[in-house]
Amino acid sequence: MSIHQPPDDWFQAPHGPERVWIGLALAWCLILFLMMPYWHFRGKQNSTGEAYRTTPAEFAERVNRFIDANKVGEENGVPLVEPAPGSDIYLAAQMWRWYPALKLKKDQTYRLHVSSLDVQHGFSLQPMNMNFQILPGYDHVLTVTPTQSGDYLIICNEFCGINHHLMTGRIRVEG
Amino acid sequence: MTSLALPVGNFRTGEARTCDTTGLPVCLHAQRFIKLNAVCAVVALLVGAIGAILLGLTRWPAVHLLPADWYYRVLTLHGINMLIFWIIFLEIAILYFAGTTLLKTRLASTKLAWTSFLLMAVGAVLTNITILQGTADVMMTSYAPLQAHSNFYLGMILFAVGALLGVGNFFACVWIARRDKTYQGSMPLVAFGALAAAIIAVVAILHGAIALVPTWLWSLGLMDAPDAGWYRLLWWGIGHQSQQINVCAMVSTWYLLATLTVGAKPLNQLVCRSAFVLYVLFINIASAHHLLVDPGVSAGWKIWNTSYAMYLAVLASMIHGFTVPAAVEVAQRKKGHDRGLFGWLVKAPWANPGFSAFFLSLIIFGFIGGITGVTLGTQQINIIAHNTLRIPGHFHATVVGGTSLAFMGLCYYVVPLIFRREYAARALCRLQPYLFGIGIVLVSIGMSFAGSYGVPRRHWDVEFSGAPFAKGFDSGAHVMLGLMGIGAVLAFVGLLTFILLTVHAVFLGKRNEGRAMTAW
Numbered sequence: 272m273s274i275h276q277p278p279d280d281w282f283q284a285p286h287g288p289e290r291v292w293i294g295l296a297l298a299w300c301l302i303l304f305l306m307m308p309y310w311h312f313r314g315k316q317n318s319t320g321e322a323y324r325t326t327p328a329e330f331a332e333r334v335n336r337f338i339d340a341n342k343v344g345e346e347n348g349v350p351l352v353e354p355a356p357g358s359d360i361y362l363a364a365q366m367w368r369w370y371p372a373l374k375l376k377k378d379q380t381y382r383l384h385v386s387s388l389d390v391q392h393g394f395s396l397q398p399m400n401m402n403f404q405i406l407p408g409y410d411h412v413l414t415v416t417p418t419q420s421g422d423y424l425i426i427c428n429e430f431c432g433i434n435h436h437l438m439t440g441r442i443r444v445e446g
Numbered sequence: 447m448t449s450l451a452l453p454v455g456n457f458r459t460g461e462a463r464t465c466d467t468t469g470l471p472v473c474l475h476a477q478r479f480i481k482l483n484a485v486c487a488v489v490a491l492l493v494g495a496i497g498a499i500l501l502g503l504t505r506w507p508a509v510h511l512l513p514a515d516w517y518y519r520v521l522t523l524h525g526i527n528m529l530i531f532w533i534i535f536l537e538i539a540i541l542y543f544a545g546t547t548l549l550k551t552r553l554a555s556t557k558l559a560w561t562s563f564l565l566m567a568v569g570a571v572l573t574n575i576t577i578l579q580g581t582a583d584v585m586m587t588s589y590a591p592l593q594a595h596s597n598f599y600l601g602m603i604l605f606a607v608g609a610l611l612g613v614g615n616f617f618a619c620v621w622i623a624r625r626d627k628t629y630q631g632s633m634p635l636v637a638f639g640a641l642a643a644a645i646i647a648v649v650a651i652l653h654g655a656i657a658l659v660p661t662w663l664w665s666l667g668l669m670d671a672p673d674a675g676w677y678r679l680l681w682w683g684i685g686h687q688s689q690q691i692n693v694c695a696m697v698s699t700w701y702l703l704a705t706l707t708v709g710a711k712p713l714n715q716l717v718c719r720s721a722f723v724l725y726v727l728f729i730n731i732a733s734a735h736h737l738l739v740d741p742g743v744s745a746g747w748k749i750w751n752t753s754y755a756m757y758l759a760v761l762a763s764m765i766h767g768f769t770v771p772a773a774v775e776v777a778q779r780k781k782g783h784d785r786g787l788f789g790w791l792v793k794a795p796w797a798n799p800g801f802s803a804f805f806l807s808l809i810i811f812g813f814i815g816g817i818t819g820v821t822l823g824t825q826q827i828n829i830i831a832h833n834t835l836r837i838p839g840h841f842h843a844t845v846v847g848g849t850s851l852a853f854m855g856l857c858y859y860v861v862p863l864i865f866r867r868e869y870a871a872r873a874l875c876r877l878q879p880y881l882f883g884i885g886i887v888l889v890s891i892g893m894s895f896a897g898s899y900g901v902p903r904r905h906w907d908v909e910f911s912g913a914p915f916a917k918g919f920d921s922g923a924h925v926m927l928g929l930m931g932i933g934a935v936l937a938f939v940g941l942l943t944f945i946l947l948t949v950h951a952v953f954l955g956k957r958n959e960g961r962a963m964t965a966w
Binding site: 273274275276277279281282283284286288289293296299300301303304306307308310311314316317318319321322347348349368372387390391395397400401402403406407408409410411412422424425426427428429430431433434435436437438439440441 | 468470514515518548583584585589591592629630631632633634635636673674675678701702704705706710711712713714715716717737739740741742743744745747748749752753754757758760761764765768769772820824825826829830831832833834898899900902903904905906907908910912913914915916917919920
């Protein structure tokens, strides 16, 4: 019984179906253990976790320099920026906006730097549904190659205060 | 009525009674604290339940009940009362039970138990008041540098210290039992599972202290803001490990209820115990899966910790997922329920709420919770699932459909055996686990599928009305959110039924002192 002391000879190797099950479960765990790195190298959508130390002030300055150099217009009150393909591009998360709006070229690769200027935010690209955690003090670098043109919505999916649900941004991909 | 003969063990006169149903000794001091902690647990469950229905009706877009500020406030309240206060109060009660009755020993220290209980109660009240005052809208995770009022952190710290003292009292019970040789050889399996839970609890609470004490000092203006990445790493040291305390306590409850309801006994104790040891060894590192899309930790770190450590912890659950129903099957076949492959299951005591809650918990935790958990914990799938509703879809299957439902099943025995009061309205009791189980399965499925459309968790308005850029979600997501809402209503009715039945039984139920509890 589970609520009474076990018999003295309880220390015994499993046998029968129990042994088979443990073997199967262990084999399955080992396969998944190998699949995890396999998916990382084989899969096309991964983050290497590339990140650098920064501060909100320093990152804000880099974002502003980036906007000044590449601004092509304004959309819904947010500057629209068209950077050169292959370049380093910047996105700031701040209560409660994604700043600036980005205009990218299809099939070109960019190094996207994202960081927060205040609290934690969640970068969530819709309708692609790709999600990354954005922290103040960390310059999170994602290597991105848009493969479909269109307007993408960035929403925030880490709670960041009372207007959290209003925090949206835009990435426009043109062919 | 205390039985006349002194129960076996190391009890002093008048300090213990013999259980009229199981024949086990019950330390009367421990019994008092089991009652106190269980009552607080149910109060926290009620607070969390009121939060649950308000949230369910807000995220159901057709209803959208609460305004934004109250949605986030109630979400914080719901998470903390359900995941922390309800579960940890009940776990401390389980530790007092397992540490005394099962080991035939007395409670190590009444003073320590009082200190533990008062700290936990004061901490819980302080945190709840701070949340309701609107100065701690930070969610359960309270991710720094989003800041709550210092009393929020102080309440959590007091609660955690109280819980740690309760765990210490349990260890002291084990020590006294060994010293006084109240049991020979190895401790019973359920006590061993409780011991595993207690060890994980110590490691978890230490992580919590390292995360929350500096955060509290920061909220008082005495320190700089903690680093956001550092906070997440340490917070999940308590956030995830405390879920593994739940798993250990839940699995122990499965073994306990399997014994109480159908007389099952474990097939191979070495297997069951080794699985508990796997939880203790690997779950700490496995909490890395919460940081799969974080900056600051490398891909190698994420892959290594989540694959090797997490799958060894998963192995433990897969072992229990076999041994528990296998023990039930063997017990049932011995009773002659031997027809075909599943005759033993068909003939199981499905009208006993202790059994139905336990077995539904096993199925919901194992199939829905386990499968979603393992998939979400892989690096690539996490990119499409992180912070979407898929995450709460997963843990409503593990911690609600699994742990909470198992604990409800436990209450159907705790009240008659410890409070020595009988449940009334027994037909309703028999129905309750199904109502709650079905409701929570719908919640979990609705959330998981809505989340796979990208719908975020912890979000008041998925239409983004008033935002600079807006585009609603696919209509399929709305169907799923509706399903979640319907499930929430069902689960709430099931939960409220449980609370009313239990409160009625505890205060007004028929006394059964001096005789065995009425069989379910």
